[in-house]
Amino acid sequence: MVLRNKKGQESVREVRVKVLEAEDDGNKSLFVFDEPRDARGTALLIHGHKDRADDQWLYLPALKRVKRISSSNRSGSFMGSEFTYEDMTVQEVEKYTYRYLRDEPCGDGLDCVVTERIPVEKGSVYRRQLVWRDKSALRVWKVEYYDRKDAHLKTLTIGEYRQYLDRFWRAGSMAMVNHLTGKSTDLVWTDYRFGTDIDDRDFTRTGLRRVR
Amino acid sequence: MPSRALSRALSRALVRLLWFGVCLFGVATHPAASHGQAGIYEVDLTGRLAAENRWFPQTALFQGQGSHASGFVAEPNLYLEDEAGRILNVTPWFRYDSADDRRTHYDLREAYLLLSGAAGNGEWELRLGVDRVFWGVVESRHLVDIVNQIDLVEHPDEKTRMGQPMAYVTWSSDWGVVELLGMSWHRKRTFPGSDGRLRASVVVDNDLAEYESSSGKWHPDFAARYSHTLGLLDFGASVFDGTAREPAFGLCFDCGPQGVPSNSTGPPGSPGPPVPVLYPIYHQIRQYGLDAQWTTGSLLLKLEAIRRSGARNLAGVEETFNAFVLGGEYTFFSLWNTDADLTLFAEWDRDERGRRATNFYENDLFAALRLMLNDVQGTEMTVSVLHDLDKRQSIYGLELARRLSDAFSLDLGAVAITNIERDDLYYDLRQDGFVQLGINYHF
Numbered sequence: 001m002v003l004r005n006k007k008g009q010e011s012v013r014e015v016r017v018k019v020l021e022a023e024d025d026g027n028k029s030l031f032v033f034d035e036p037r038d039a040r041g042t043a044l045l046i047h048g049h050k051d052r053a054d055d056q057w058l059y060l061p062a063l064k065r066v067k068r069i070s071s072s073n074r075s076g077s078f079m080g081s082e083f084t085y086e087d088m089t090v091q092e093v094e095k096y097t098y099r100y101l102r103d104e105p106c107g108d109g110l111d112c113v114v115t116e117r118i119p120v121e122k123g124s125v126y127r128r129q130l131v132w133r134d135k136s137a138l139r140v141w142k143v144e145y146y147d148r149k150d151a152h153l154k155t156l157t158i159g160e161y162r163q164y165l166d167r168f169w170r171a172g173s174m175a176m177v178n179h180l181t182g183k184s185t186d187l188v189w190t191d192y193r194f195g196t197d198i199d200d201r202d203f204t205r206t207g208l209r210r211v212r
Numbered sequence: 213m214p215s216r217a218l219s220r221a222l223s224r225a226l227v228r229l230l231w232f233g234v235c236l237f238g239v240a241t242h243p244a245a246s247h248g249q250a251g252i253y254e255v256d257l258t259g260r261l262a263a264e265n266r267w268f269p270q271t272a273l274f275q276g277q278g279s280h281a282s283g284f285v286a287e288p289n290l291y292l293e294d295e296a297g298r299i300l301n302v303t304p305w306f307r308y309d310s311a312d313d314r315r316t317h318y319d320l321r322e323a324y325l326l327l328s329g330a331a332g333n334g335e336w337e338l339r340l341g342v343d344r345v346f347w348g349v350v351e352s353r354h355l356v357d358i359v360n361q362i363d364l365v366e367h368p369d370e371k372t373r374m375g376q377p378m379a380y381v382t383w384s385s386d387w388g389v390v391e392l393l394g395m396s397w398h399r400k401r402t403f404p405g406s407d408g409r410l411r412a413s414v415v416v417d418n419d420l421a422e423y424e425s426s427s428g429k430w431h432p433d434f435a436a437r438y439s440h441t442l443g444l445l446d447f448g449a450s451v452f453d454g455t456a457r458e459p460a461f462g463l464c465f466d467c468g469p470q471g472v473p474s475n476s477t478g479p480p481g482s483p484g485p486p487v488p489v490l491y492p493i494y495h496q497i498r499q500y501g502l503d504a505q506w507t508t509g510s511l512l513l514k515l516e517a518i519r520r521s522g523a524r525n526l527a528g529v530e531e532t533f534n535a536f537v538l539g540g541e542y543t544f545f546s547l548w549n550t551d552a553d554l555t556l557f558a559e560w561d562r563d564e565r566g567r568r569a570t571n572f573y574e575n576d577l578f579a580a581l582r583l584m585l586n587d588v589q590g591t592e593m594t595v596s597v598l599h600d601l602d603k604r605q606s607i608y609g610l611e612l613a614r615r616l617s618d619a620f621s622l623d624l625g626a627v628a629i630t631n632i633e634r635d636d637l638y639y640d641l642r643q644d645g646f647v648q649l650g651i652n653y654h655f
Contacts, residue, residue, distance in 0.1 A: 003588055011588050012618070037654035038621040039590070040258065053509075055441070063371075065346045068446045070543055072510045077551040077586040125546070201328075201335045205441070206384045210299070210328065210337070212254070212291060 003081050006182035011036075013079050018198055026050050026092055028203040032211050033079070043211045045203060046071075050094045053121075059208045066208050075125035082154060082176040082185040084125060095120055096129075106132040107141035107159070126153075139169050154178050164194050253295045259288035264650040268409050270643040276407040281311035287321070299326040303375075307366070312408030315365040321375045334385025342375035345393070347437060347450055349505040349514045350537045352559045352578035352598060353571075356501035356516045358452045359435055361399035368410050368627065368641070369609070374399050388440030398429040398455045398494060412490070412640045420467055420491035423455065431455050431496070447504040452497075458570065459492030460524035467491070495530075497522035513540040514559070525568040526637065535563040539578070551586040557596070566602075572638060575601045580609075589615040604631040605638075616651075623650040 001013040014035035020028040026048025033039045041061035048054045054071045074086040096117040106112035115131045127150050132142040143156040160172030174187040201207055262285040272279060285307045292300040303322035309315035324341030345359040353370065360373035378395045403416035425431040433454025440447060465486035499520040506513040517536035525531040539559025547554045557580040561573035580596035596609040612624040628645040632638055 005588070036590070036615055036618045037258075038615055038652065040654070063346055064344050065348075067349075068441075068505055068507050068512075070507060070510050070512065070545075073543070073545045073553065075546040076553060080551070080586055080588045080590065200333075201330060204335065204384060206335065206337060206382050206389055210326065212256070212293070212299075 001079070001081055001083075002186040002188070004184045004186070011080075013081065015079070018202055020198060020200065020203055026054065028200070029089065030203055030208075030211070031088075039079075041211070043208055045205070045208050046089060047203070048089060048092065050092050054089065057205055057208060059211060064209065066205055072123055074121075074123055081187075082178045082183055083187065086119075086124060086126075087156070087176070101130070104132070107134055107139070110134040110136065110141070112141065137169055139171075152179055162192075164192055168194060251295050252292060254291070254293040256291040257288065258291070258655060259286070260652055260654050261286050262650050262652045264648060266409075266646050266648040268644060268646045270645060272409065273640065273643050274406075274411070274413060277409050277411075278311050278407070281309055281315070281409075283307060283309040283316070289322075297328065300324070301326065309365075309408075312365070312405050314403065314405030315408055317365065317402060319363065319374050323375070331383060332385060334383065336384075337382040339378070339380040339382075342377050343380060344373050344375060345378075345380065345391075346373075347448060347501065347503060348516055349446075349503050350516050350539060350559055351541070351557050351580065352537060352539070352561055352576075352596075353573055355518055355535060355537050356448075356450060356503045358450075358457055358499055358501065359393060359395070361401055361457050363402050365402040365404055365408070374402075388438055391435075391437040391439075393435040395433040395435070395454065396430055398423070398431065398433070400429075400492065400494075401457065401459060403492075409646065410641055410644045414463065414488045414490050416461070416490045416492060417467070418492065420464065420489065421459070422462070422491060422493045424493070424495040425455065429455070437501075444507050445504065446507070448502070450499075450501040450503075452499045452501070454496065456495050456497045456523055458523065459494050460528065460570075461490045462493055464489050464491055493524075495522050495524060510543045510545065511540060512542075514538070524570075525565050526570050527568055531565060531568065533563065533565045533569075535561075535565075535569075535573070537561050537573075553584045553586060555582040555584070556580070557582070561598075570637070572598065572600075572607070577601055590621075591615075603633050603636065605633060605636065606630050619654055621652045621654065623652065624648070625650075 001015065003011045003013065012035055016032045016034065018030040022028065028048065029046045031044040033042045043059040045057045046054050056069050056071045058067045058069045060067065075084055078085055078088045096119055099116045101114040101116055104112055104114050112132050112134045115133065116128055117131055118128050119126055125147060126145050127148050128146050130144040131140055133140050139161055141158055144152060145154040145156070147153040155177050157175045158171045158173070161169050162172060163169050170189065170192050172189055175184065176187070177184045264283055264285065266281045268279045287303065287305050290302045301322050301324055304318065305321045306318040307316060320342050322343055324339045324343045326337070326339050328335060328337040346357055348354050348356045360376045362370045363372040363374045364370060366372035376395055376399060377397045378393050381392045383390045400418050400421050403418065404411040406415045423429065423431070431454060433452070435450065435452040437448055437450035465488050467489050497520055499518055502515070502517045504515045515536065515538050517534065519532070519534050521532035522530065537559050539557065541555050541557045543553055543555040545553050557578065559578040561576040561578060563569040563571065563574045566574050577599045578596065580594055582592070582594040585591040591614045592612070594611040597606055599606045608628040608630070610626040613621065615621045626647045629638070629641055632642040
């Protein structure tokens with residue numbers, strides 16, 4: 001993750017993410033921070049839920065403390081970046097209502113659908129989002145975020161899609177630009193691995209104390 | 213010096229334990245032991261070096277004490293993991309302090325072998341060696357947390373913990389988490405030496421420490437905890453049976469090295485005034501603990517409570533007592549539409565022994581305010597006050613942390629002690645408010 005301020009000064013963040021997708025409830029995800037080095041070993045465990053607020057635990061390695069934290073921090077910046085926690089967590093279908101707007105080319109000249117989605121949760125920082133999705137593989141190429149006052153706050157541009165296991169499309173780059181502050185964040189995803197032997201055990205409170 | 217001899221003996225023992233761990237790991241990862249699927253998967257050497265300074269603006273009360281101390285901390289960490297997921301984690305720790313030879317000390321914070329695996333639809337975990345375990349939820353003090361000894365010379369807030377040798381089993385599933393610990397080799401609490409600030413008028417001599425148990429520091433101690441998450445509630449119930457972490461004290465006059473009376477204070481042949489010294493006494497105690505947190509929206513409600521028996525009160529009499537901390541925190545996320553979060557803390561600390569309590573928290577109100585800017589530098593600032601509800605005394609705290617670059621970070625801290633009454637346990641610390649500045653290098 002490359003954070004860039006208005007003057008173009010950069011700083012780098014490195015995070016490892018594990019996600020366990022579930023059919024009946026929300027996904028479980030684990031974020032482990034590698035850079036900056038003073039935050040190394042800090043880990044965030046999220047048990048996502050479709051029908052209620054997520055459960056979140058933070059692991060603080062200096063104290064070896066696992067702390068249940070509020071999941072109301074959805075609007076907060078993720079590691080000082082232009083991504084909020086809300087942007088970083090997996091987008092469950094149930095968390096929005098949708099409206100079809102128009103057909104329009106997007107990405108690299110693909111045939112796309114533009115949809116407006118409105119967060120169901122009142123705690124969201126966003127009033128609405130516009131989503132550009134291609135018709136062939138339903139990949140998201142662009143998202144425009146509008147704040148509570150309906151001002152165009154941020155634009156996310158997604159690219160470098162690759163297909164894994166002949167099934168799963170995953171993006172290699174996500175660029176978030178904040179139009180109000182002039183700051184931006186490039187999120188570069190590498191080393192995607194599917195079908196690894198991770199299971200529920202990697203997403204427990206006790207497992208959180210073992211993260212590296 | 214006897215403390216040096218003791219330190220040497222301790223360090224030899226620590227080194228032996230370390231070697232034991234490494235050998236154990238070597239055996240565990242040997243191809244013959246794991247049917248050929250072995251090999252080190254990950255080796256990681258990381259850590260922290262820090263340069264620190266402490267200034268005491270008020271005049272020292274006792275002879276030998278200065279107004280400034282500088283020093284450094286080294287905390288390297290070696291992490292080894294093999295392909296089967298077995299982990300060896302070693303974290304030695306060292307501090308040098310220019311003013312106080314007792315604050316110059318080292319410790320093995322961690323040196324354990326970690327094994328884990330599936331058990332039914334849950335998991336088990338075994339930690340063998342030196343480790344630190346944290347139990348609790350509140351901020352003002354760590355009440356329930358009892359497994360590890362307090363490294364008191366690090367900071368008077370009693371939150372820094374030393375490594376403890378243990379065998380530690382965790383078993384968890386849908387029904388919750390069970391932790392079982394067997395411990396031996398009791399660690400003595402660290403205390404400032406005669407040249408150190410933040411000490412009582414009478415110095416504590418750890419070389420004279422006494423144990424109630426005839427097996428001394430080797431007494432086997434046990435602890436267990438059950439914890440679970442039920443919706444918005446996280447709770448834990450724990451029990452500890454064994455050697456107290458908090459000592460009682462005995463007063464001894466003219467106890468020289470090894471408890472032999474000495475006349476070192478005056479010229480030969482003319483005995484000077486008797487020199488008092490405190491010696492710690494570690495009794496056998498049992499402590500039941502309860503910790504709970506209710507996490508709802510931006511509000512966290514918290515409780516920690518203990519019942520301890522076998523310990524001595526301030527009058528030196530055995531007294532079973534209850535103590536609790538009740539409070540919570542509330543966070544204003546994205547304060548005024550910025551990236552900053554502001555958290556307010558309020559806690560009530562109560563020890564039913566009142567004036568017979570052996571700590572500051574007999575009946576106190578803790579209030580704090582933490583501002584996290586969530587900026588690139590990760591700037592974080594906390595101001596706090598611990599106010600005694602029965603007296604006028606208060607302890608104020610300030611903590612500021614900021615990242616300077618990927619490798620460097622800065623810590624600023626300050627403690628102010630006000631209106632301490634003459635009959636209070638902490639009266640001798642009334643001049644010992646301080647400011648400290650540290651620069652950390654993370655590698």
